[in-house]
Amino acid sequence: MSQVSVQSSKRLSVALLFLSMTSIHSGAAIAKGLFSQVGPFGMVSLRLGLGALILLLVSRPRWRGHTWEDYRLLVMMGLSTGVMNTLLYNAIAYIPVGVAVTLEFVGPLGVALVHSRRGLDWIWVGMAATGVMLLAPVGGIALHPIGVILALMAGCCWAAYIVLAARVSQRFSGIDGLAMSMFAGAIAILPFSVAVEGLNLLRPEILLSGFVVAVLSSALPYSLEITALRRLPVKTFGVLMSLEPAVASCIGLLILDEQLTWRMIAAIVFVCTAGAGSTLQSRLPE
Numbered sequence: 001m002s003q004v005s006v007q008s009s010k011r012l013s014v015a016l017l018f019l020s021m022t023s024i025h026s027g028a029a030i031a032k033g034l035f036s037q038v039g040p041f042g043m044v045s046l047r048l049g050l051g052a053l054i055l056l057l058v059s060r061p062r063w064r065g066h067t068w069e070d071y072r073l074l075v076m077m078g079l080s081t082g083v084m085n086t087l088l089y090n091a092i093a094y095i096p097v098g099v100a101v102t103l104e105f106v107g108p109l110g111v112a113l114v115h116s117r118r119g120l121d122w123i124w125v126g127m128a129a130t131g132v133m134l135l136a137p138v139g140g141i142a143l144h145p146i147g148v149i150l151a152l153m154a155g156c157c158w159a160a161y162i163v164l165a166a167r168v169s170q171r172f173s174g175i176d177g178l179a180m181s182m183f184a185g186a187i188a189i190l191p192f193s194v195a196v197e198g199l200n201l202l203r204p205e206i207l208l209s210g211f212v213v214a215v216l217s218s219a220l221p222y223s224l225e226i227t228a229l230r231r232l233p234v235k236t237f238g239v240l241m242s243l244e245p246a247v248a249s250c251i252g253l254l255i256l257d258e259q260l261t262w263r264m265i266a267a268i269v270f271v272c273t274a275g276a277g278s279t280l281q282s283r284l285p286e
Contacts, residue, residue, distance in 0.1 A: 010236075013228040017240050018247065020224035025097060025248040027217030029255040030209070032092050038197060038206050040089035045193035046201065046210025048082060048186035051218030055179035058219075061172070063180070070171050077164040077177070078184025084157035086189060087150045094147025096258040098249025099135060102268045103148060105245050105275060106132060107155030111162050112238075112278045124274040131270030134263050142261070178222065242275030 031043045038046070091100045109128055113121050132152075135143060168177035193201060200206060228237065245268050252258035260268075 010232065013232045014236075014240065016224045017228040017232070017237070020221040020228065021241075021244050021247040022251060023216045023224070024221040025101065025244075025251040026255065027213045027215075028089070028092060028101075028248070029097055029251050030216065031089060031213045032097065032256060034206075034209050034213075035093055038200060038209075040093055041086065041189070041193045042197035042201050042206075043210065043213065044082070044085045044089050045186060045189050045197075046207070047214045047217055048085060048182055048189060050207075050211050050214035052179060052183040052186050054214065054219040055175055055222075056183060059175045059179045061176035061180050066171075073164060073168050073171065074177065074181045075184050077161065077168050077181035078186075079188055080157050080161040080164055080185075081182055082185030082189040084154050084161055085185075086192075087154035087157060091147045091150035091154060094144035095151065096249070096260060096264070097252035097256065098245060098258065098260060098268060099143065099264055100147065100151040100154075101248035102245035102271050103132065103135060103151035104155040104158055105242075105271055106152065107158035108162055109271070109275050109278060110155075111159045112275075121278060124278040127270045127274035127277070131267040131274065134267035134270065175222065175226075182218070238279035239276045242272050242279060246272055 027047070031040075031047065034043060088100060088104055091103075106128060109124075113125055135148065165178075168181060171177065172180070201210075232240075249258075249260060249265075249268055253260070
């Protein structure tokens with residue numbers, strides 16, 4: 001492949017990755033806009049359930065012939081997915097989408113830092129901590145404490161999801177593990193959604209909205225990320241993913257008109273920089 005072709009492929013991959021981030025946070029913003037019709041529990045259930053069905057139809061995984069450890073990992077990954085999304089959707093009911101994603105991003109950033117042993121990593125820890133402190137609902141910042149707590153809890157679940165997903169990917173091929181675990185997560189959340197929403201979930205317009213959110217937040221972004229990963233170095237992929245809180249903030253502004261204060265913007269910059277810095281540093285030679 002010529003140098004020009006390689007560069008074109010990389011540019012396309014970067015575009016696909018940004019499209020993926022735009023898609024997933026557009027889905028979250030659309031879901032938040034529908035909370036007056038169906039609450040966070042109901043929307044999470046529709047997103048996971050319909051998203052799992054789409055992925056199951058695409059992958060057609062083999063359900064039998066796995067070990068009990070395989071099934072245990074699937075259930076644990078599904079639970080982490082379900083709880084993570086439930087916490088995040090309940091968080092964005094109280095605080096802006098971009099702020100919630102910034103707080104949630106502390107989870108994967110923490111995983112990256114735990115697996116690194118470099119002194120410079122303390123700089124990224126300090127930057128991330130500064131960002132979180134700037135978003136603390138004190139000193140006049142207009143953030144609901146419940147939303148902040150829920151977003152941080154979602155980050156803990158995201159960290160658990162990353163660890164479990166790495167193990168599941170070693171035992172299942174393609175997207176089989178993702179599809180099966182997402183289905184398990186949807187089953188786990190369903191009783192709570194039915195208890196809160198009842199038959200409201202079966203209204204045609206709600207099902208259609210849930211399908212749109214499922215495609216935007218699950219099926220489409222995952223496919224785009226897989227395509228991008230085939231063409232981009234892992235380091236580049238990680239750095240670009242560190243911009244996710246900023247992308248989420250832009251989506252929240254465009255779709256929901258969620259205005260951010262300079263203090264919130266500064267916090268997002270700190271967390272994004274910490275994520276990019278830790279990713280770059282983790283790939284540098286000793």
